[in-house]
Amino acid sequence: MWEPGFEHDERLIASLPGYARSFCMWSVHHRGTPENPGLVLALDAVKNATCSGLALKVAAGTEDRTLDYLRERELVSAAYLEAELRIDLADGRRVDAITYVVDPNHVQYCQGLSQEDQATIIANASGGRGPNTEYLYNTSSHLAQLGIRDNELEWLSERVRKISGNNNE
Helix, strand or coil, rough: CCCCCCCCCEEEEEEEEEEEEEEEEEECCCCCCCCCCCEEEEEEEEEEEEEEEEEECCCCHHHHHHHHHHHHCCCCCCCCCEEEEEECCCCCCEEEEEEEEEECCCCEEEECCCCCHHHHHHCCCCCCEHHHHHHHHHHHHHHHCCCCCCCCHHHHHHHHHHCCCCCCC
8 A cells, every 4th residue: 555566547545344454474584584474555355344545447558467566566475366356436436346355264363363363473573575563553654644544553553663662653
C-alpha cells in the first residue's frame, strides 16, 4: 500500500468481505530471517469479517509486467495464494481484483499470537527489506492517512515504540 512497486492509474479505498488483515504470517525473507522471523500482515479468511484497504488499478500496458513483479515479490515462499476476489470500491463499483491471501496450511502461517507476542517479535526482527518496525509503522501511518482505522495496528505501533524505545517514530 505504501510502497506498491508498480505504476498505477487509479487508487481507491476498497473493502474485501470475508477477510481480515492480521499479523498472521512469519516473515523469513523481507522483515525477518529464518533464525529471527518477523511478522507481516496477510489477508486471512475470517467469517463475517471485512477488510478495508486500498485498491490499485494497474497502469494500462503494464499488466503482464506488474503481475510478474507481484508474483516474484509475493509468492517468494508460497505462503500467499494468488486469488481473484470481488472487492467493493469506495465509489460504489464492485470489481474483481488480484489479491494475495495467506495459505492457512503453510508453515509460515501463525494465526493466534497474542498482541503482546506480536509486538515483541516486530520490535526485534529485521530482514532483507528492512526492520519489521518500519513495516508496521508505515502500514499503520498510511492507513490513518487514508482514513482507515485499524485499532490493532494502532495499539501495536504504540506498544512496539515502547518496547524498542522509539517513542518519537
